[in-house]
Amino acid sequence: MSLVKWSFIALLLLPAAELLAFVVVAALIGWFPAAALFVATSVLGVLLLKRSARADFDRLRAALAREGLRGMHLDTPGAATMLGGILLVFPGFITDLLGGMLLVPTLRRWLGRKFAAATRSPREERVIDLEPG
Secondary structure, X not given: OOHHHHHHHHHHHHHHHHHHHHHHXXXXXXXXXXXXXXXXXXXXXHHXXXXXXXXXXXXXXXXXXXXXXXXXXXXXXXXXXHHHHHHHHOOOHHHHXXXXXXXXXXXXXXXXXXXXXXXXXXXXXXXXXOOOO
């Protein structure tokens, strides 16, 4: 299946998965601590987004306009922090986990390689060498 189809399926299943993750975390640590952690990660995401300058957003937007999805490099200064902050603001522990992964350099590079491999078109992988003439 293509990346678009997988993304669409993931977006449809994300709310159910987030609810299930909340119930599991609440069962492990209690409902009040789970709710407090739920709110605290969103506040952390807002703080990260405030710290992330407007210039980082403009630079990322220009790269996406110029190169499409391939213009999004997680190694670009501020891009991963901004994307991690956005994911932390979204309510839910799964998006918080992904956002937190973007804040750790080793995990950010791993996610960047996986994202680059997922967005590579099949035509780039096939090379046909022809004989001259």
